[in-house]
Amino acid sequence: MYLRDLGEEFVVESISRSLLSKPGHGEYLFYPEDARDLLPRAPRILISMDAYSISSLKLPWRDYSDIGWSSLSGAISDIIAKGGIPHACMIALGLPHTLKQEELEALIRGFREASEYYNVRVLGGDTNSASDGWIAISTIGFTTARTPPSRSGLRAGDYIIVSGIYGAMGYVAREGVEKSSSVNWVVKYTKRPLVRVEIGYVVESNYRYISASMDVSDGLSYTLYTLSRLSNCGILVENPPLVHSELYEYCKGDEKCLLEYSLHGGEEYGIVLGVKPEYKNHVQKDLEYYNIPYKVIGKAIAKQGLYFREKELPVYRYDQFKGWCILTSHHPRE
């Protein structure tokens, strides 16, 4: 059975039955209402929106449930980086009428599993037909931070702390999808990217000490580049970030190799934090309290650009309309 046989009502009912969060205390509106009502959970609201073409998420080893999972993971990551706890989301779908019923069910299952894992409610959304499938997710979160950290507050001397474990998506980006398909560890770590919601707590409770924050959705080099460019300073990388042990073996411990694979990637959803030097221990202690893997990879410096010791680092960026680009890291504008 395909969506064209099942019809919109069936699709929407399937989503609502297995995915939608019921009204909580003090809430009234529920499916099939077109809007939902919420009471604020903290003084400040954070909202974000992320969208994907399904084909861009469709690594050969990902099924539709992995696509649902991955898209929701990406959507909540922006809220966490700003010190928010993602509370709920709305999901709009563009689906081809040739999509099979089991593919639809897998997609919904992936959304549901991510929603339960991250404790993020799915409140509603919209369904459309599209020849080329797409997913748009809007997330609402709340934060107690009086000033959520921006991307532009980095100052020379701040420590650069990177959460997450790198190398698997870098392997895919550098070696290609076909070769990666047969590398077990790459498949394992990229099938369902994981976001650590607890980082939101660390950021909101340390917002005075965190000068800048951004997630690693488009690759670590691009995140470092963006933070340094917007903050008008540079970053000196002294250590590679944490990498999967399999990458370490593959690189035989060579730091240049480790850096190449960990800087280049995407959908990694670690967070890069700039931390004021006198408060580094505060932030580290909180990251450790939540068992969040992280590494202090270096420092912000006055000189523009990204450097690993003396050498300037290349910046990789995927442009939606142009494809992969390499940027020079000291350039004031792309």
Add this chain to the structure above:
Amino acid sequence: MYLRDLGEEFVVESISRSLLSKPGHGEYLFYPEDARDLLPRAPRILISMDAYSISSLKLPWRDYSDIGWSSLSGAISDIIAKGGIPHACMIALGLPHTLKQEELEALIRGFREASEYYNVRVLGGDTNSASDGWIAISTIGFTTARTPPSRSGLRAGDYIIVSGIYGAMGYVAREGVEKSSSVNWVVKYTKRPLVRVEIGYVVESNYRYISASMDVSDGLSYTLYTLSRLSNCGILVENPPLVHSELYEYCKGDEKCLLEYSLHGGEEYGIVLGVKPEYKNHVQKDLEYYNIPYKVIGKAIAKQGLYFREKELPVYRYDQFKGWCILTSHHPRE
């Protein structure tokens, strides 16, 4: 110049420069942050999401600016129907890399004009490439209503009040796009659908008297059908809603003709309200205060179904995956 020549950075910069709302009092995050922060404007948050394929909005007489306008109008309508004042939105776009620069600029202009007209801030969004263009808009609003009206609260005896002026989209739906192209009044009234934000004030201040509320985004017959089905009652239509004078002339005043064209349509964004009989005057007085065109078209009745005097009315519905369907109005499920 096409998007593939301009690149993602250019597209995103163009949107941010001419469209994005700056941080207000007490807000911090702004472009290019991936999330925005907001302080609540009323005790209860309302959120909704609407998405469209660009081709479905692309009537031959609509340019890209009209598409931007129309999509934003539709997105805020759901919030208004629930008694909310739309405050801000996020816009995700899937655009073909063959889109021309002037088409992009027109689209942005349409969003901006709607955003200014409705006083709804555009806070951010996401841009993707897509072979088949689409727009997803997530809206956040606030309401003072303790219980926003649902679609299921209609009770026999309630008055049915319909805001808005009908007939133009019904003409398109019944006569086809080609014939409609040469009918001036149809083109004029469907080029840029208008939403009345003030209805949000009327609903929030009369929420105790309004038993049910829903917007007319998918045609008046489908809205009446949905309200009656979810409320487990019927609706007896005694008068057609307000129609454009040109439709009145076209129909030579024949009520059956007026009803046919006004029930069948879409993107009309009037609101259908169920109003408790003893408070009808309260609600009418508030609608009149804001100069909102409306008509009391009938009453909710105990008997299931939609009726015009004795005759059962057909229900038209566009199914995203199946196309146009005709439903029987007394059927408990589609």
